[in-house]
Amino acid sequence: MPKTNVPDVVIRRLPLYLRCLTYMAERGHKVVSSAELAKWVGVSSAQIRKDLSFFGEFGKQGWGYEVSYLRDQLQRILQADRDWFIALVGAGALGHALINYRTFERWHFHIAAVFDNDPQKVGTPLGHLLVQPMEEMRHTIQERNIQIGILAIPAEHAQQVAEQLVECGVRAILNYAPINLSLPPGIRVAHIDPVSSLQSMTFYL
């Protein structure tokens, strides 16, 4: 199927379905109804059926989905069944937290290089890696088959470093800096933005 036909909002829900199905499979569940999946993810069961229908027929009417089959299909669709290598930029407190975040490895995301522009940090260990200077970015990204970048740096440097990552061959960026990035078409950006998340809750308080 052409990937561009699927709305991005659907793609953003698939990882939640995948997480739920993986959890269920690990606990020996064989079948799940769209109602159960819906309750877990916090959408309607109609939404789940509609989302999955972009990719084929996965369930049986009145019976539900086979947990491990649907999990495998979602893994394949999201390319979550292969290894991805990541360049982390920023060896500060956030970089430290990210290198120690074991959930990345569990889902085949490997931080394969760390860069920082602070000469005090370059050469020091961060987790299992040594912090490298920004100048080594191009060579390391190509050598280690890195396709994803994580920005854990202040907002004022984020745009410039993002452009640098893209020039080195990175095609997807997870941006922790509180600024919107403007990048060429075809480059994917996801934003981790705790303030926006907090504000969308304080609306209701």
Place this chain on the structure above:
Amino acid sequence: MPKTNVPDVVIRRLPLYLRCLTYMAERGHKVVSSAELAKWVGVSSAQIRKDLSFFGEFGKQGWGYEVSYLRDQLQRILQADRDWFIALVGAGALGHALINYRTFERWHFHIAAVFDNDPQKVGTPLGHLLVQPMEEMRHTIQERNIQIGILAIPAEHAQQVAEQLVECGVRAILNYAPINLSLPPGIRVAHIDPVSSLQSMTFYL
């Protein structure tokens, strides 16, 4: 207006509009078109007009929005013009990164207490605070007018600690643990989930 009439997906976009308007106001911009706002946030201008129409008439046809007026209105709607006090649970690497994340303070979010169940951490400093034992949660949350909790703890403890926070009076939780929380109706939960964000990008790579 009754808050429940506005779709949650609209509420989640308002902080992005607010950030853009604040940025523009700081740089002396007086007026912004819905097309400019749309480009920044990454939605269509029709979407912006529709989102804002839930809350009133903010723009003039063919002229655009008055930047500082719309910013003030969004601040009021999101209650982003008042101070919020936060209890952080988890004094590990992530807790350390969060306490040093200056963007929280800038938007009136104040981490006012840190808790951890590790006796080695209790009593040690984390940023401007001392780590407190879990037993002090109830008293501190009430005393410091805390309404928001941040979970920076492993997945296996998240559900139990979330329930504890809610019992102590917390009404909104920002959850960094990779697990879905099941909490009473009326309690808001937002999930910071970098793996889901990465997976929704690897779909396209």
